[in-house]
Amino acid sequence: MRCEEDSTHSAESVIMAAMPTILLFSYLFTLLAGYLLRGLNLGHLKRHGNSVPAGFEQAVDAATLQKTSAYTLAQSRLGLVESLVDSALLLIFVFAGLLPVYDRWIGGLTDSPVIGGVLFFLCLLLAKTLIDIPFSLYRNFHIEKEYGFNTQTLGLWAGDLVKGVLISVLLLGLLLGGGLWLVSVSPTGWWFWGWLLFVLFTLFLMFISPYVIEPIFFRFEPVKKEGLEEAVRALMERASLSAGKVYQVDASRRSRHSNAYFTGIGRVKRIVLFDTLLEQLETGEVLAILAHEVGHWKKRHIFKRLVKTELLALGVFYLAYRLIEWDGLPALFGLEQTSFAAQWVLLSFLGRLAAFPFTPLGSWLSRRDEWQADRYACELHDTPGDLASGLVKLSRDNLANLHPHPWYAAFYFSHPPVVQRVQQLRTCAVRSGDLPP
Template identity: 30%
Template sequence: MWFMLGFGIYGALMWYYLFHGADSALPVDLKGSAADPAMFMTDRELELSTDFSRIKDFLYFISVPLEWMIYLFVLGFGLSKWFRKASSGLTRFSIVHTAVYVLLLSFASWVLTFPLRYYSFTVSKSYNISVQSFHSWMRDGLVDFWISWALTTLMVGVMYWLIKKYEKRWWLFAWLLSIPFTVFLYFIQPVVIDPLYNKFYPLQDEALKEKILNIAEKAEIPAENVYEVNMSEKTNALNAYVNGIGSNLRIVLWDTTLNKLSDNQVLFVMAHEIGHYVMNHLYWNLISSIVLSFLGLWLGNIIYRKWIVKYGKTWGIKGVGDLAALPALLLIFSLLSFVVSPVENAVSRKAERDADQYAIQMTKNPEAAVGAFQQLATVSLSEVNPPKIVKWFLYGHPTMLERIHFLDSYNTGKTLDKEQLPY
């Protein structure tokens, strides 16, 4: 109950900060520059970008503690005990108990968060960012639900088996098993998971494909094709990426990006994505994920044990190996993830800046680079200079203000001092 009261006060303060108290004024020395949104957005677009960004930011900062409150609700009101009892009475196979328990917990969370997710969907529709039908949106949500349920069931089943077998060192064995599992997910995502949501096909523009593959060849990327994904039936936003590892590496462009950007702008965007590959950011992401999972499991185990000792009886939990304690473990992992996210985002922003510099050195076309980000900001209604808290917790990329200013002031012919180089 105290948490619910605190949640209400927090929501009110966050609303005031985002809609009235946050300072996102443009620095005086950048007014009238290419980074000034007034130079490439209409007054109406400026108004819409501010409103849309504030609403989406507020929904994020509300959704995170809402997840925590749901876990506490499930524990505090005895639902977790009921889920355990309902699942254990079906069969003697523990994996079935786990699957049913996770299904009940996931469904409860899905139902309780549905109003917020639906509101977020309607906001994107009303601001013409999303053009997705409700049927298509629900389909994607259900695909998300079942994929998450299957993966969570597998991980939880293994984790609680380890807790029962190696009570003190379960987290270490769980981490060791997570390494090949994480690598496997990185490998199969482009060819197994991504196609569940959208249609992928070879890029239709042969001339543009050849130009992109020429850049990839210069960068020594083992890519034989460029893929286009049909996102225009869902969104007006723009995106492109290089993902996967080994033989499953894929260069992907959203069709919205192809429709909205010129060829030179697309080439800059793709050079940026290729820069991630050249500088091994995909592998560094994999390594950092493995390192963070080690720290998270180690620290999470310590907190988990203390919570079970302190609150176990109140929650009706029999011990650390009780499946009914899963919401507590998920709550701990969510809290740790939230706390570490500003650090992860800062590292990610550095990598994105490196990729921007690589792309400008590769294409030597600052005008196309600046134009690409101006168009991206306009189409996506992105706030060019968001509040600091929003940047810390939500921005894995530099802000549009930072990116456009950097590219606009970058002279491809100058020699940078070592201290000026981002990598």
């Protein structure tokens, strides 16, 4: 009997000793898989990027396709370098002994576990911000500028950076301080109270964002396009929704990319249109884009996603509690005991590994919602062909990749490939008589 116990203990010791290597190679495998998919996507674009898809003939020419391919390649190259740098720093931090050094340094600054935990994460946030600065500068002032998108000055970019950091530090500091205080007062129940705090904080941000946070960065004003606000309200009435307020935002101060979205929740929700969108699209196309967004509300996609997120967060909080209570979490990484905050870094690493296989499922669920919103837009808007033509123009003006590899799109795309969307929408328009067969 004693021999069996010794054998079991020996096997567990061997497994625990091998776990850092297993986790390291598991992470490298996910990186390699992602890079292979990226390579497939670029190779597919190189082979097929010169052909104009059906339905795009009137808007896209050979020069646009060539520019699109170059833009996609430039963005992908920068994304690859950024991913390599981030991954290398993460692996060094976790596996090369920097995490316990950093943990001890933070612990030496204060005896309070709450203050120490807040400092632990805020310092990491500031470090990540500094690391991201060169990539952001290159992306905005080289790639985006070269392809005609960037319109912001260096001063505006710097102002946005400072404001973003200050807001993040304030909000994250409050959330972390509250969460760590709950850990100190409820050592066995913090997972539930921490989750509840997370839920309330999420809803709080959804309420205050339209009135407090977004106006810090953008200027909102009533839509200036004649007759558009009345048409939007008529569209919302057909959908039996309260429109709230309809605004246009000065996105053109920063970029020529365009978008439209709903923001807020309950009585504070509003419709926001980029001024660049209003310049690029006709009124009917703008309404069709909004009809798609209305489809998300009518199909309760936003509510369902919020519920799924909060339920997933509940599971994450409970699992985190069990793993931290186990006391063996640091040993998985070959470390001795670490602080509560440091163990969350280890948990986030495990979470990235666990989430990777589910990435295509999450992407598929998101694409399913987009298809449903497209079909609803076809039913709500009088001329469903407008959504197809609007997407064609947006794809052209934003240099969207019209030839993604099917595997890459299946794994990563939250929206269906735009060529497929346009084909489906044109079919819908033909059936309704909006377009000729």
